[in-house]
Amino acid sequence: METTNFNVLVIGTGEGGTTAAQKCAKAGKRVAIVDVLPFGGTCALRGCDPKKVLIGAAETVARSRQLLGHGLDTAATVAWADLIRFKNSFTGKVPAAREASLQKAGIATYHGLARFTGPTRCRSATRSYGPSSSLSRRGRGPALSAFRAKSCCWTARPFWSWRNCRPTSP
Numbered sequence: 001m002e003t004t005n006f007n008v009l010v011i012g013t014g015e016g017g018t019t020a021a022q023k024c025a026k027a028g029k030r031v032a033i034v035d036v037l038p039f040g041g042t043c044a045l046r047g048c049d050p051k052k053v054l055i056g057a058a059e060t061v062a063r064s065r066q067l068l069g070h071g072l073d074t075a076a077t078v079a080w081a082d083l084i085r086f087k088n089s090f091t092g093k094v095p096a097a098r099e100a101s102l103q104k105a106g107i108a109t110y111h112g113l114a115r116f117t118g119p120t121r122c123r124s125a126t127r128s129y130g131p132s133s134s135l136s137r138r139g140r141g142p143a144l145s146a147f148r149a150k151s152c153c154w155t156a157r158p159f160w161s162w163r164n165c166r167p168t169s170p
């Protein structure tokens with residue numbers, strides 16, 4: 001297994017990890033960043049930005065329903081596959097663009113699940129990192145355990161791969 005030494009290893013390429021990595025690199029540190037999912041994090045790929053596409057469509061449907069019989073004779077309906085294709089037209093570009101901008105800042109980029117193996121050491125499937133300071137900007141996982149009906153809940157990741165907007169089972 002290859003061992004690589006950095007001053008800072010950042011886990012997670014979302015807004016938090018990307019900002020931290022860029023600031024450390026700017027300060028002259030030797031920085032690496034790793035993510036187990038495509039680069040970009042929750043906000044750009046599964047959260048804030050793509051959500052707005054759904055909100056826009058949902059608001060349009062709701063408004064057209066309110067105006068039924070008051071000037072509109074048909075209500076808008078969602079074409080789920082088209083909507084997701086539209087969402088993908090911008091989220092699809094994020095991982096490569098995020099990785100390229102990190103590399104341009106002189107940051108080494110890696111893909112895989114990082115695990116701590118000691119206070120200053122981490123490893124992924126093919127690589128060991130250390131000794132370094134690790135900045136863990138891994139976001140927060142969904143806290144479904146608080147919900148009594150958690151078997152009926154969906155989280156952001158599988159949600160985006162629904163083939164239609166009424167899945168038959170969780």
Ligand SMILES: Cc1cc2nc3c(=O)[nH]c(=O)nc-3n(C[C@H](O)[C@H](O)[C@H](O)COP(=O)(O)OP(=O)(O)OC[C@H]3O[C@@H](n4cnc5c(N)ncnc54)[C@H](O)[C@@H]3O)c2cc1C
Binds near residue numbers: 014035040046048137
């Ligand atoms: C549906 C939804 C809508 C949202 N809308 C908004 C909004 O409108 N406005 C707003 O301000 N916020 C919004 N948020 C919240 C926002 O997305 C998060 O606050 C933000 O993304 C957190 O950024 P982060 O960098 O801390 O973590 P994240 O962006 O979650 O990044 C963490 C990264 O770490 C990686 N990772 C985790 N563990 C490991 C590991 N062991 N090894 C390697 N990689 C690992 C993950 O794969 C992930 O890519 C929304 C969230 C969701 C789910």
